[in-house]
Amino acid sequence: MGRTLIPHSLAKTIGHDMGRRIGIKDVAAAAGVSATTVSHILNEVEGKRVNPETRQRVLETARQLGYAPNGLARGLRLRRSNTIGFVSDQIATTPHAGRIILGAQEEAAKHGLLLLMLNTGGDPELERKEIDLLLQRQVDGVLYASMYHRVVEVPERLRSVPTVLLDARSDDPGVPSVVPDEVLGGETAVRELVRHGHRRIGFITNVDDIPATHGRLEGYRRALAEAGVAEDPRLVVADVSEAVGGYRAALRLLQAEERPTALFCFNDRMAMGVYRAAAELGLSIPADLSVIGFDDQELISDGLFPGLTTVALPHYEMGARAVVQLLALTGTPDQESGPGAQAQEMLPCPLVVRASVASPPRL
Amino acid sequence: MGRTLIPHSLAKTIGHDMGRRIGIKDVAAAAGVSATTVSHILNEVEGKRVNPETRQRVLETARQLGYAPNGLARGLRLRRSNTIGFVSDQIATTPHAGRIILGAQEEAAKHGLLLLMLNTGGDPELERKEIDLLLQRQVDGVLYASMYHRVVEVPERLRSVPTVLLDARSDDPGVPSVVPDEVLGGETAVRELVRHGHRRIGFITNVDDIPATHGRLEGYRRALAEAGVAEDPRLVVADVSEAVGGYRAALRLLQAEERPTALFCFNDRMAMGVYRAAAELGLSIPADLSVIGFDDQELISDGLFPGLTTVALPHYEMGARAVVQLLALTGTPDQESGPGAQAQEMLPCPLVVRASVASPPRL
DNA sequence: TTGACTTGTGTCATCGATGACATCGAGTGG
DNA sequence: CCACTCGATGTCATCGATGACACAAGTCAA
Structure with missing residues (x-):
């Protein structure tokens, strides 16, 4: 029952390589060292001394084999998924959505984070279920976005995870948020x-x-x-x-x-x-x-x-700032993304000059 | 270094519960059975007989403790993340984006899948990196979306994972795609x-x-x-x-x-x-x-x-169909979502009648 | 009565990566 | 010459969930 992800026949057509993705052990074996050593080297763990020669060999082997760490395993071990949830009420009804998401996604990517997207459609029941899905995925935090600036209640379930409101504000001043000024x-x-x-x-x-x-x-x-x-x-x-x-x-x-x-x-x-x-x-x-x-x-x-x-x-900016705020909450190593977090942040709205403003007639 | 996700001070303010999320073992202990039994019960594994009384007790315990399975651990074990990547070139430039994403997301949710969003901005270098991130996360498949209907090349990296093109088509007829007719x-x-x-x-x-x-x-x-x-x-x-x-x-x-x-x-x-x-x-x-x-x-x-x-x-539809196609590729248990997959699918574009059409003048 | 079966549940290894700690050989100072 | 340090690497347990298999207690037929 679904152990193999790809039916063999199809796989061939499309060009998947059926072999397991190679893991750290494969690299270790190929380089003639232990998995731990490989881990140390690849993660550049401080305080660990490694023979430069060995390091080189391992690095080379990893490259050749096309090794990529398994995010699930790492997440399990480190208790951190490097993933954040993006929950919005109405992703579709407004063209703004795109830029908010983009801002969030790009800022997140800078920190090695990926965005898990979800749309509730404003249905509280659905929202509960979807948030549960997110929590199961062990997201490190959640961006709770509204598609127009408004005051919202943070759903109960989200209290167990760092949350930042996006284009929305809470009456509870303790809940961080990012909105336009x-x-x-x-x-x-x-x-x-x-x-x-x-x-x-x-x-x-x-x-x-x-x-x-x-x-x-x-x-x-x-x-x-x-x-x-x-x-x-x-x-x-x-x-x-x-x-x-x-x-x-x-x-x-x-x-x-x-x-x-x-x-x-x-x-x-x-x-x-x-x-x-x-x-x-x-x-x-x-x-x-x-x-x-x-x-x-x-x-x-x-x-x-x-x-x-x-x-x-400032949709793009709002998305980006929200991620920064979230990062501040979760305490990431690198927090050099502009001004520090404030609880309730308001972003300025820039003027876009085109051609519909001139001096008044008959001055 | 970031082992604890939330600084204690903040956590208190916002109301996080600092304790670890409860795992299957906690449920097992509380119910006085082994983890395996809990697993069997919660997953309703076929061919496994469980005393109805025990089942009831475990179910109840799980509910009380608010147990939710750890998706990372499960994904690691089952070699399936129940996550699909959504890679788009220009998520932001068009208002259409929202509906495509929504369609994909909702269809995915029906199958317990979540969407990992990514935007490449059309930069191939960035695209490579981002796709790598996706692969590390062990996504079960990828939706490669274009923001307007066009012919694209599937990036090399994606060949190792089931991929469906969205609002885009490949010259290679073997690559499944969904586009408007x-x-x-x-x-x-x-x-x-x-x-x-x-x-x-x-x-x-x-x-x-x-x-x-x-x-x-x-x-x-x-x-x-x-x-x-x-x-x-x-x-x-x-x-x-x-x-x-x-x-x-x-x-x-x-x-x-x-x-x-x-x-x-x-x-x-x-x-x-x-x-x-x-x-x-x-x-x-x-x-x-x-x-x-x-x-x-x-x-x-x-x-x-x-x-x-x-x-x-038919943006919404396209997103949804693309997920169905992807599911067909990855071979999920439940494949009852409308017509079966075709390699290159074209969706009809419905007429939306408003008020700008009437009979010609001076007939 | 005993071997074959059934029922209900537990044990153990595993998925891949990682950290604490152990180990081992080569120097080094007393 | 020996205890000791240090550099370099390996061993092992762990994260949470799961499947193969083992096992104990009871049932049943011969």
Whole structure:
């Protein structure tokens, strides 16, 4: 029952070599030493003296045989799998996922760690099962990722393993997390508009009660305050965070008297709707109206005309930083990856300048 | 040096239990039987008789202690890690990635397998190293995924392990692969236009020499032939596969005399450009012009107005099928996951109807 | 009554790598 | 000349789970 991994017939076709993978003993035998010695040499164990000649011979033998250590055996012995779990709620629904994963994976690889991917689909029952699978695999830690910034509860099972929240935060300040700095992001966007001379700046926000909503609004306010502009509540309009919501909100804002000369949109999708509204109203972007988005979904921001200036979520960075935090928890030998770990880390969101922002008309 | 995974101080804060995870021996001791017996019971080994009373007691003990088998140890012993590698070239650059991964992951989970993720970034040197990491982890097989349908060479290292190509194909017909059926996809799109009564159908294609280009064009031709429409070479225009390319191509096609009443676009991004061109020319979609895209990038197709009818790439399905194929190679016990494996599998691309297709004007 | 069987369970070796400790020969100082 | 150190390498147990096989106690037929 499945002892042999590959049916012989197939194996031949595809070109597998059927022999066992060679282990440390094979190298030892071939080099005429003991397995221990080989281990010492290959791992460059300190405090172990080895005859340079022997070392050379063993190294050469290992190379020739194409020896690669068996991670399972090593993991068993060392009680460390060099593997971390990546659990996400909705890996698929957002294009952001890729960059978070990439950041995590590349940072992990730097430390010889591999990522075990899992998607719960938001189903708690499934989540329990999947986390169990992860624990069985003896993961050294877990990245618990959300696909948009929010507050989550850490599942009970994960308490037995070092865990870092990714694009999510816990109410328990003891749980390390990495999230984007929404406030600063909002500030960045609005400052850019202010910098171009805008004073009447609308904010098209969304209706969901999530950190991004509150944070970006707060950032909007701070930037206005900083510029000495009094906030006009009529300039803040909320709608669903999709193209159609942006469209509706923009129509409202742009048809009011004393219309804003610039719009800061909760996200790029809403900005997409703003473009349509502007076109229908005969307003040219950026000559008549400056627009700035959030998220930097390149499909949109690059696809729109003119290109949408926006604030990028630091997805790659978040993934990478989360791994660093996890490493700090698990106490790896090499911890030279930037700033030390903080419990709840917030990453800045960089401005991505394209072509949708200019000075306001009729200055 | 890192023997203990968690610094004690931190551990306390976060709530890790510092004790070793309990192993089979602990259960055995607690239940007053041998480890072997526990193993037999938990694995429901056939041909092994166990006293129902003992079974009950062991099961209960295991549950109480929260026992979970150590995957590393089991993998070592059974020479099977129940893990498969997912190697992709560009995990991040496309939103499709998520769904492929999800499909693969969910199908894998059904069989108790976990996915080890890796991204090569297209760097062969890095790829070699990463694949080595995978092999060290004793993966049972590898999914080698490309982020757009193309022909690839299987890296030398992977020949020692069962491999299935995902959204990629090899010249060697012996290498199993799963790709979308581009030709059928093109046919599907154009048939939809024909069905609505269109006869003058333009094809905005791209300039890259990849299977999608040739396949979709072939599908376009077949559908026309099927409808008894003579192909007019002036109706096929190629440009870069982005919004701007679609924009340019559309301007050309729509400003020519006897303009097409419908446009089939190589992808949704090009269709996005077509929308802009149509708007500039004062053509209303779908009243004056029907448009159909390809890829179903929801960000676009759902964000455009009116919604873009398009042909979806079966990403989720591809991921899932690839796992099934891999399972067939590795010979798992349960192989009841749909149709049996074929060497080079092509999956149909379903039509996604939104609102950009209608009957041609002035019938 | 005894050998053949059944039933239920335990013993032991094994998977591959590693660390603590043992060993062994060659120097070295007293 | 001998106890001792040091350099170089080997022995053995171990990590946790599992399979082949052994074994003890009971059942049954001859």
